[in-house]
Amino acid sequence: MPAMSKPSLRELEHHDAFVERHIGPNDAEVAHMLREVGHDSLEAMTEAIVPASIQPSARLDPASSPGLALPGSLTEVEALAKIRAIAQKNDVFRSFIGQGYYGTHTPNVILRNILENPAWYTAYTPYQAEISQGRMEALINFQQMCADLTGMDIANASLLDEATAAAEAMTLAKRSARSKSNLFYVADDVHPQTLEVVRTRADGLGIELQVGPAAGAADADSFGVLLQYPNTFGRIEDHATLAEAVHARGALLAVASDLLALTLLKAPGEWGADIVVGNSQRFGVPFGFGGPHAGFMACRDAFKRSMPGRLIGVSVDAGGMPAYRLTLQTREQHIRREKATSNICTAQVLLAVMASMYAVYHGPDGLARIGRRVHRQAAILAEALRRAGVQVGGDFFDTLHVTGVDAEQIHTYASHQRINLRKIDATSVGISLDETVTRADLAALAKIFGTSLDGGAIDALDAEVADALPQALLRESKFLQHPVFNTHHSEHELLRYLRALADKDLAMDRTMIPLGSCTMKLNATAEMIPITWPEFANIHPLAPAAQTRGYQELVASLEAMLVEITGYDAVSFQPNSGAQGEYAGLLAIRAWHASRGESHRDICLIPESAHGTNPASAQMCGMKVVVTKCDANGNIDVEDIRAKAAKHSANLAAIMMTYPSTHGVFEEDVVEICEIVHQHGGQVYTDGANMNALVGLAKPGKWGSDVSHLNLHKTFCIPHGGGGPGVGPCAVKSHLAPFLPRGHKDASGAVGMVSAATHGSASILPISWMYIAMMGAPGLRKATQVALLNANYISRRLAPHYRTLYTGRNGLVAHECILDLRPLEKATGVTAEDVAKRLIDFGFHAPTLSFPVAGTLMVEPTESESLHELDRFIDAMIQIRDEIRAIEEGKLDREDNPLKNAPHTADAVAASEWTHAYPRELAAFPLPSLRQQKYWPPVARVDNVHGDKNVFCACIPVDAFKEEAAEA
Numbered sequence: 007m008p009a010m011s012k013p014s015l016r017e018l019e020h021h022d023a024f025v026e027r028h029i030g031p032n033d034a035e036v037a038h039m040l041r042e043v044g045h046d047s048l049e050a051m052t053e054a055i056v057p058a059s060i061q062p063s064a065r066l067d068p069a070s071s072p073g074l075a076l077p078g079s080l081t082e083v084e085a086l087a088k089i090r091a092i093a094q095k096n097d098v099f100r101s102f103i104g105q106g107y108y109g110t111h112t113p114n115v116i117l118r119n120i121l122e123n124p125a126w127y128t129a130y131t132p133y134q135a136e137i138s139q140g141r142m143e144a145l146i147n148f149q150q151m152c153a154d155l156t157g158m159d160i161a162n163a164s165l166l167d168e169a170t171a172a173a174e175a176m177t178l179a180k181r182s183a184r185s186k187s188n189l190f191y192v193a194d195d196v197h198p199q200t201l202e203v204v205r206t207r208a209d210g211l212g213i214e215l216q217v218g219p220a221a222g223a224a225d226a227d228s229f230g231v232l233l234q235y236p237n238t239f240g241r242i243e244d245h246a247t248l249a250e251a252v253h254a255r256g257a258l259l260a261v262a263s264d265l266l267a268l269t270l271l272k273a274p275g276e277w278g279a280d281i282v283v284g285n286s287q288r289f290g291v292p293f294g295f296g297g298p299h300a301g302f303m304a305c306r307d308a309f310k311r312s313m314p315g316r317l318i319g320v321s322v323d324a325g326g327m328p329a330y331r332l333t334l335q336t337r338e339q340h341i342r343r344e345k346a347t348s349n350i351c352t353a354q355v356l357l358a359v360m361a362s363m364y365a366v367y368h369g370p371d372g373l374a375r376i377g378r379r380v381h382r383q384a385a386i387l388a389e390a391l392r393r394a395g396v397q398v399g400g401d402f403f404d405t406l407h408v409t410g411v412d413a414e415q416i417h418t419y420a421s422h423q424r425i426n427l428r429k430i431d432a433t434s435v436g437i438s439l440d441e442t443v444t445r446a447d448l449a450a451l452a453k454i455f456g457t458s459l460d461g462g463a464i465d466a467l468d469a470e471v472a473d474a475l476p477q478a479l480l481r482e483s484k485f486l487q488h489p490v491f492n493t494h495h496s497e498h499e500l501l502r503y504l505r506a507l508a509d510k511d512l513a514m515d516r517t518m519i520p521l522g523s524c525t526m527k528l529n530a531t532a533e534m535i536p537i538t539w540p541e542f543a544n545i546h547p548l549a550p551a552a553q554t555r556g557y558q559e560l561v562a563s564l565e566a567m568l569v570e571i572t573g574y575d576a577v578s579f580q581p582n583s584g585a586q587g588e589y590a591g592l593l594a595i596r597a598w599h600a601s602r603g604e605s606h607r608d609i610c611l612i613p614e615s616a617h618g619t620n621p622a623s624a625q626m627c628g629m630k631v632v633v634t635k636c637d638a639n640g641n642i643d644v645e646d647i648r649a650k651a652a653k654h655s656a657n658l659a660a661i662m663m664t665y666p667s668t669h670g671v672f673e674e675d676v677v678e679i680c681e682i683v684h685q686h687g688g689q690v691y692t693d694g695a696n697m698n699a700l701v702g703l704a705k706p707g708k709w710g711s712d713v714s715h716l717n718l719h720k721t722f723c724i725p726h727g728g729g730g731p732g733v734g735p736c737a738v739k740s741h742l743a744p745f746l747p748r749g750h751k752d753a754s755g756a757v758g759m760v761s762a763a764t765h766g767s768a769s770i771l772p773i774s775w776m777y778i779a780m781m782g783a784p785g786l787r788k789a790t791q792v793a794l795l796n797a798n799y800i801s802r803r804l805a806p807h808y809r810t811l812y813t814g815r816n817g818l819v820a821h822e823c824i825l826d827l828r829p830l831e832k833a834t835g836v837t838a839e840d841v842a843k844r845l846i847d848f849g850f851h852a853p854t855l856s857f858p859v860a861g862t863l864m865v866e867p868t869e870s871e872s873l874h875e876l877d878r879f880i881d882a883m884i885q886i887r888d889e890i891r892a893i894e895e896g897k898l899d900r901e902d903n904p905l906k907n908a909p910h911t912a913d914a915v916a917a918s919e920w921t922h923a924y925p926r927e928l929a930a931f932p933l934p935s936l937r938q939q940k941y942w943p944p945v946a947r948v949d950n951v952h953g954d955k956n957v958f959c960a961c962i963p964v965d966a967f968k969e970e971a972a973e974a
Contacts, residue, residue: 136843160307210626216228300361390457400474525721583733702783715737
């Protein structure tokens, strides 16, 4: 017998590579699927799909990026060791900088069971209400928490951060105020980063901004005013009289506030605020060098239909029971487009869930106790400093404004003690205390100012020193009285509550989420591990540069990776969502035109198939949207582009297009379109939503595009977290690089800040770094090819049952396919929504419903789904088609059938009475495999119309809800 060949060491090492674990189908399965699609190799299939005009220079060059300079890819162990070495270059000091960011203890039960739990972090935005009841309950808790503490009528389910929330408050005031002024007044004691983001937004929208003392707002002819309470220096002021003056002028009052302070202070809604914004970071979410953290907005009920962001409401299901859903979605950009209230398409759901559970765990008494402890520590420290001859301002909650000192000397000495204080000016510093402060911290802080404060002195001062809260502004109203905030205070009870909520939902840990355009792929455990390391999590966003060398290396390394992958020249990581990335890219284009003396260029061409964020972002930059046509095959109509570019040549600013197209195909004319726009003086923005079809195959920056945003929460594996966090870095060619947001506006012409932190949601950038490093250049290319293969496999397997609406070259699709259900609806009355709800009975999250074409399902399987999971989905879709066929043939009733009544709850199937014309077994177990593993939806189909007509957006006990619903 011939001797068996022995594998080489290199082959054995490759077998441990991460690539084989990230990509779902193995080589044998890939070969099987290729035969189904009609090609003998991934390379041959790629050549058949991707236009030759965009392929030159497509392959990734390992020499161009440290993360790609690998023969194959790193193992998980190797990658974790490399990023550990980077993390250790950060130096974690005790930070008392404040300015909107505070130390906090993340309860371990929340850390392990939310932040580190894929049942929470791999979920998607709750557009399919029936399989999102758990996370929506957590979000309605967040809304209740924010509304209660701020004293407002209603709150949304989170915004991106405090600064962008303030910018949204400005635009909400502009839409809603009686005043016709174009002036927005900002108090000069708001947090500096908030002012910068508001300034950027105002500039894009042509709003006049006036900055001055808070008292000056009373005399300003404005449509709105923004105050900080307590202000950025910690001072608490009574603005009730000012609020009356603002209202008398027909303006609205927005207040940026602090949730922990509001456990002790009178709520802004009680002294005249119309809108309250802030950040929930200090409710259990680490610094993370700036994010992600859940911002919030609460407002008066009159403004709920104009409020930006997502809003969770209560409706009823088909059985009349209460059920949560996203409410008033007609406010959102995907419906209103350039008339949208904002371009927001990502919230901070995972972080909002953490903050809400922090409140659930501690309850109102626990939160007030934390707030009181922080304040007592601040009052004691202030008195100790005063007795040592140091000047400290009065009326504060947790922040001391120390004046009359040699600030440089103070900071130098503090640094020697591994302590960061806030740098204000040459003679003053800020000290912000938080729940992590110990007696040892108080002693160390006192020592910096030349005095001692031992345990006995602390107790003595505690007995003598009064609070520093103004008597007239003490909180008297109760908050968080709903049972959910007064039940789960033991770890065991909270653990069970979190498990009960997670069990109601479908996330990636249970099933494929085949959402077209959303790229729901594996978020590998190894990628997630570094984000909780103290070296990444515990760095204040304003820590000195010498302490953040690890973050600097990480950002530079990831930028080099993305530059090589995209073909662009520079990247800004400041945008903390995809829509923010669009906004930053368009601002860069706008600033570039202005630098050339062409500020008049304000026309933005946008194909009618574009994502709704595109026109909304263009509008926010002061651009005028001109819609261009698509042809019968879903492709951009090149002749219409040519005609409209010529018509608006003198004023053309840009085109925004998505590639591959929103219709899921590689269009042949993309290079020609770029040339047309450039000929008429415009810039080309390519939406990066579909980048998962391009990595390693084509580079937008090489075929003529000038700018793209990249969804790190899609292509580069940051998990969607139930609807956020997202990261949307903006990548540009060299001529636009000087105009990227970099953390501050300077003489170079860079646009101002678009989010509160220099590098946005920096603490989750390690996820994408890990993904790219473990995949390596060959692995990234193969991942893209398998993403194309999986989509084409589904399209081909389902072709006898459902028509794929659009195809590209050689009858193939890109990374997603659109299944056209309109003929079936015409024949049977079964809608795409019916199919989406019926898929729940099979344990699947539905594909994207009715976008970009009404009456369709857009399916994107991604590369990380196995052949087994693809076939399971295909089997479900074929069974559903058989049920539709049974309706066509009269075997099932047109109204009383499994699709119209889907999804079926366990209560419905197990009820003693079954009134439907089809058997229970068909309702519950349409395929035999479901008997081994069955997901039961917690509610039946939710009534959307009822929810919009009867808007309930707070924690409402079931009995009270039933009474109010009956009255409505």
